[in-house]
Amino acid sequence: MGRTRHDRFDCSPGCAVEATLSLIDGKWKGVVLYHLMSGTLRFNEIRRKLPNVTQRMLTNQLRELEADGLITRTVFAQVPPRVDYDLSERGRTLEPVILALKVWGDANMPSAGSAAA
Numbered sequence: 001m002g003r004t005r006h007d008r009f010d011c012s013p014g015c016a017v018e019a020t021l022s023l024i025d026g027k028w029k030g031v032v033l034y035h036l037m038s039g040t041l042r043f044n045e046i047r048r049k050l051p052n053v054t055q056r057m058l059t060n061q062l063r064e065l066e067a068d069g070l071i072t073r074t075v076f077a078q079v080p081p082r083v084d085y086d087l088s089e090r091g092r093t094l095e096p097v098i099l100a101l102k103v104w105g106d107a108n109m110p111s112a113g114s115a116a117a
Contacts, residue, residue, distance in 0.1 A: 023068050032065065069091075
């Protein structure tokens with residue numbers, strides 16, 4: 001049996017691609033990571049950048065990103081409470097992946113002003 005061009009990209013269950021995608025799955029995680037690449041943001045700043053996300057969904061996505069070690073959450077003991085979100089060292093290692101997704105999207109997604117191809 002001949003080899004197909006996809007044989008070299010073996011991705012059986014549990015492969016690295018599956019593991020990576022599981023970390024950034026969900027509608028908002030990749031976008032949150034993209035915005036945090038610019039620096040530290042507060043919850044409401046992230047929300048303003050993602051106007052279509054609900055507070056509950058954003059909270060869940062941030063918790064999952066923190067649990068996976070991709071972002072850090074810093075709580076400041078002040079009134080009113082202040083919480084900052086930032087990329088962790090591990091999260092920073094995803095920057096080339098997130099940027100590659102953006103470049104691909106810019107090149108392949110129809111722009112808002114043009115008709116779909």
